[in-house]
Amino acid sequence: MKIAIIDDNSFLISSIKEKLSFFEEIQVKYTANNGADLLEKLDKDHNLDALLMDIEMPVLNGIETTLAVKQKYPQIKIIMLTVFDNDENIFNAIKAGADGYLLKDVNPHELFNGIVDTLNGGAAMNPSIALKTLKLLRNPVDFKDVSKEEINLTNREVEVLEQLSKGLSYKVIADNLFLSPSTVRKHIENIYSKLQVHSKLEAVQKARRNNLI
Template sequence: MNKIRVAIAEDNQLALQALLERLKPYEEIKIKHISSNGSDLLDKLEEDNNLEIILMDIQMPVMNGIEATCEVIKRWPHIKILMITMFDDDESLFNAIMAGATGYLLKEDNGEMLYKAITDTTLGGAAMSPGIALRALKMVKTPFQGIKTTEDFGLTPRELELLNQLKSGLTYERIASNLNISYFTVRKHIENIYKKLQVRNKLEAVQKASDNKLL
């Protein structure tokens, strides 16, 4: 049985374990590399790029999935990339397609969908979650141009700095250390950010800031 050699770039350990569990039943899939950011992935591919597919998260520290995808396509065009993300907004999809990703899946997709996406991609297909496929079709009919009216919501440079670190998936403790401020100051800043953006959680904050070209 020919193995399908796969690398995974995912910084969230829970999401990574979920991916591995979903792929475990499929013996023909061999995981060759696991990386927590795009830069580490590129280093591993320099050592060994004999693989077919990369499952690439978008939001990662150091080097995100879009940046890493551009580099992989440039250096190793034989490798196909499937974006695996929790974000299903038009901008993330547009950026992934422009970077050269072959497919785009959501982290909530089940193991069977993931397996089929991998096998279809090796055969030259372009896999997408059903909801994502509808967005892509709409994008073809009306190309994404970022025409939404944007706002800055009165965010300060410090608050934007915190938002960028949140986008990278860093913990409050890590952000406090990076910015040389206290944990409680970080929490206060984030509370203010949520109020200004009128959101309830990190995911909504990052997505709304991205939609308005603040990140």
């Protein structure tokens, strides 16, 4: 089984390769750092059975890339491999033509079985993803409306979020904005609450999606 891994995080690529190294039936032909990088490599060699595709990537994200690959190489199976299991990503990935959807904390055997199942005409899915997919089918959501949700951040919260997006620590943010670290922490708690997220990465990505930063 010939596969490629597409992810902008080299550490995660290594982690996925390590999980697959237990199975001699799998050959990782190459990796790519984003969708545009992958499309270039596919032009030179599209002799692949499956792609393991991240969603949040610069230049060309996983959903846009899935759409492009499926138009040109419909025979290649695509499994989304991501940390995000929000409804909008699942819906958009499946709509774009993804053949499976797994979370990155999947164990080696589940990952291997997911690839095999998908290549045999099934669909690799974590139980939590399968449940969310069923709920989406039962209660379809118009994500165009959802993406326009009203998020009201104060000017100070936007400033803190911009600093956070640069990977700065609470202490550095506090120094830059002439605040105490505890005040910065409080602002970040408020930001998480307003954005309905649980991590810095989610906060930054949701803020960018909604043009807040």
